[in-house]
Amino acid sequence: MDPTIEDVAGNVDSLWLLVAAALVLLMTPGVAFFYGGMVKAKSVVSMMMMSFGAMALVGVLWVLYGYSMAFGDPVIPGLLGDPFQYFGLTPFLGITDGGAMDPDLGGLAFAGFQATFAIITVALISGAIADRAKFGAWLVFAGVWVTVVYFPVAFWVFNLAEGWAPVWGVNDFAGGTAVHINAGAAGLALALVLGKRVGFQKGIQKPHNVPLTLLGASLLWFGWFGFNAGSEAAVDGVAAVAWINTLAAPAAAILGWLIVEKLRDGKPTSIGAASGAVTGLVAITPACNILTPGWAIVLGVLAGVICALAVDLKFKLGFDDSLDVVGIHLVGGLIGTLYIGIFGAGIGLLDTGSFEQLGKQAAAAFGVMIYSFVLAWVIGFIIQKTMGFRIKNEDEVAGVDTVVHGEEGYALETV
Known part of the structure; x- marks a missing residue:
């Protein structure tokens, strides 16, 4: 039988989704490079391993029961899916009585x-506890947190038919709440549980490999086109708007961040440019489908300026968020999510004259933030008090790479 036009269109959409998934998966090694360049030379292996560990563990858990918890039939209406309905993704395989498979292209x-969203969300958290975390404890945290926090929150936000947020009318197109606010709040909780690095103060540590961080930012931006435009799950005009806004907002955010650096410090930096790009990407994530490119540029500038100022709050408030997960992902996610309530086309305050959408956006943003922070703190605290989450101070000074992994990022032969 010849395929119908509808079949071909569906196959094209599924092909784009597979390509977008590969782009988003590339973002997690991008996070590893981005974070790896900013830590000490004797911590780079540990930092990158935390991202690769997230890829391994979360990938397995997602296939086993994570997808089912996020997209299965609700066992708690609006809040949680049946963890056994799609266990192992078996229902998508179309297994016949003879054992052959007829896989569901769209479902898989x-x-x-x-x-890939679940994987990168966990990887993002790791930047808050760089230089001082045990790898085994990190994996335990990642497995528990993704199960009790991320999978349910994904149901809330991404399950368009059953999740309370989309049913209520919240606009979070690609994960401003589920990914960035979620990760940022968890990062803050873990930073508080593990405490400050040895000698923590402003300016004590410089990035050991700036080009590595710039490479990571480049991979993140490249993959983010799949992250945002892929969230439409179709090849259409909305995907194109999301793509354009994913170009415009981070470009503008770079300028905003660099202006702050020039005025505050006298010099714009390449690390600032990389951080600004990621900030703009974070902010546009929930809003990329609902903003005109002009308003996306305004959002980018605002996010770049505000987040460039926010990253210094850790020194004033006394928490050691090593790589600014809070200042970039939590603050940037909040800005982008709330911005929709004012500037979102057809739903924001400017178009409707009503604060209703802003209220909905705020409820989703702060609801996810509080839920993630509280549970991440509890999980981290229990791990710290049982198996221990933080390495010893002397091991931190000696270098977490050799102590935890028995490797060096830059092993130079000596004669």
């Missing part, structure tokens, strides 16, 4: 795409 493509 969507499951794979959403898996």
Whole structure:
């Protein structure tokens, strides 16, 4: 039988989703490079391993029960899916009585795409506890947190038919709440549980490899086109708008961040440019489908300026968020999510004259933030008091790479 036009269109959409999923998966090694360049030379292996560990563990858990918890039939209406309904993604395989498979292209493509979101969300958290975390404890935290926090929150936000947020009318197109606010709040909780690095103060540590961080930012931006435009799950005008806004907002955010650096410090930096790009990407994530490119540029500038100022709050408030997960992802996610309530096309305050959408956006943003922070703190605290989460101070000074992994990022032969 010849395929119908509808079949071909569906196959094209699924193909785009598979490509987008590969782009988003590349973002997690991008996070590893981005974070790896900013830590000490004797911590780079540990920092990058935390991202690769997230890829391994979360990838397995997603296939086993994570997808089912996020997209299965609700066992708690609006809040949680049945963890056994799609266990192992078996229902998508179309297994016949003879054992052969007739896989569901669309279902598997969507499951794979959403898996990459779960993976990178966990990887983002790791930057808050750089230089001082045990790898085994990190994996325990990652497995528990993704199960009790991320998978349920993904149901809230990404399950368009059953999740309370989209049913209520919250606009979070690609994960400003589920990914960035979620990760940022968890990062803050872990930073408080593990405490400050040895000698923590402003300016004590410089990035050991700036080009590595710039490479990571480049990979993140490249993959983010799949992150945002892929969230439409179709090849259409909305995907194109999301793509354009994913170009415009981070470009503007770079300028905003660099202006702050020039005025505050006298010099714009390449680390500032990389951080500004990521900030703009974070902010546009929930809003990329609902903003005109002009308003996306305004959002980018605002996010770049505000987040460039916010990253210094850790020194004033006394928490050691090593790589600014809070200042970039939590603050940037809040800005982008709330911005929709004012400037979102057809739903924001400017178009409707009503604060209703802003209220909905705020409820989703702060609801996810509080839920993630509280549970991440509890999980981290229990791990710290049992198996221990933080390495010893002397091991931190000696270098977490050799102590935890028995490796060096830059092993130079000596004669």
